[in-house]
Amino acid sequence: MHDKLKEHIEKIVPLSDDEFAFICTHFTTKKFKKHQFLIQEGEAVKYSYFVVSGLLKLVHTDGTGKQHIVSFAMEDWWESDYYAYxxxxxxxxxxxCIEDTEVLCISFEDYKKLCDGLQKIERFFLEKSNFGFIGSQRRIISWLTSNAKDRYEQLLKQYPSLIQRVPKSLLAAYLGVSRETLSRLSP
Amino acid sequence: MHDKLKEHIEKIVPLSDDEFAFICTHFTTKKFKKHQFLIQEGEAVKYSYFVVSGLLKLVHTDGTGKQHIVSFAMEDWWESDYYAYxxxxxxxxxxxCIEDTEVLCISFEDYKKLCDGLQKIERFFLEKSNFGFIGSQRRIISWLTSNAKDRYEQLLKQYPSLIQRVPKSLLAAYLGVSRETLSRLSP
DNA sequence: ATTACAAAGTGAGCTATATCACACTAAGGA
DNA sequence: TCCTTAGTGTGATATAGCTCACTTTGTAAT
Structure with missing residues (x-):
């Protein structure tokens, strides 16, 4: 299970066995079933999660109770409510969870210890964060420049697997469109 | 002029005089007049910029030639086309430039050297990047949950000085609203 | 098989926002 | 001083997307 993490990190920084062993001591493994919550609005955020398998949605609920999907998280993604974390x-x-999901969990304490103890991993997190930021900025640009249909097509192009795995109503909640409108876009 | 940078970094990590001197060797100073370009679409991106004074806009031009403001950058902000960088x-x-602006410039080469040579600064950039990501995510949430008027009010609340410094047509281009619509929102 | 529920499609009317056209004001340059 | 331009406001009309209500389909459980 940790193998996936090793592979993932080594795409950015090479690791000795000792270094990887050290990294592993900071993570714990958890499994969740579809519909279970890893984080609930209003509660403390203990962990940042690395998704080993499965699929998650990061959801913000507005004043009227409507749910908006801030992000999906699939295999090899990191996810949390990072501000709260x-x-x-x-x-x-x-x-x-949108599907049964296995994650590796790291507490904020352990995250700091890990960064202090191994400079390489800080480099890794920096690179992840940089490209996470760029990804968000892309999504903003998509909003600024495109209508619902084009944004939908961009999403399908970027994550073709998503449409197989999640109902369209969730794609709509991610795109910021009503599910009815999304349903009328397809052709 | 570099003093501003020192203050800025020390909000996150303390620096010895030697360390700060080392950092400074990686930056160069530049001044630009209103309407000048630091980066032009289609060209190479040499630098990441720290804004000492003045105001910048990061602009994406769409297929129809319409300009969309991805971000403003005021004093103490870092800005670039980071994907290209x-x-x-x-x-x-x-x-x-929206105003005459002074910046400190760091090339990608120097950025890497600086991170390699001083772990503290890598910590600093990591923290900046993390909160940059969180900021973008906030803007996405604002889009998903709010209409034009509410987004405008959120912007004014978050950056009250902005409305004194930039024409409303630019705020509109940042909010993703037509300037006419923005003009009708105010009361 | 039967029921129940989640997902998806669709029609009708409504609303927020876009677009186009024009008028007004303020500021800077000739 | 006059002229030009940038910024702003506003009316009229068009439209993308929303909401509500209903139907259809698929799928899982009994």
Missing amino acids: YTQTKATMSLE | YTQTKATMSLE
């Missing part, structure tokens, strides 16, 4: 405050988003 | 490819956005 880094500042150790209460979650403003929930993280919920 | 990190991957050393051509810019897909331009960076242009």
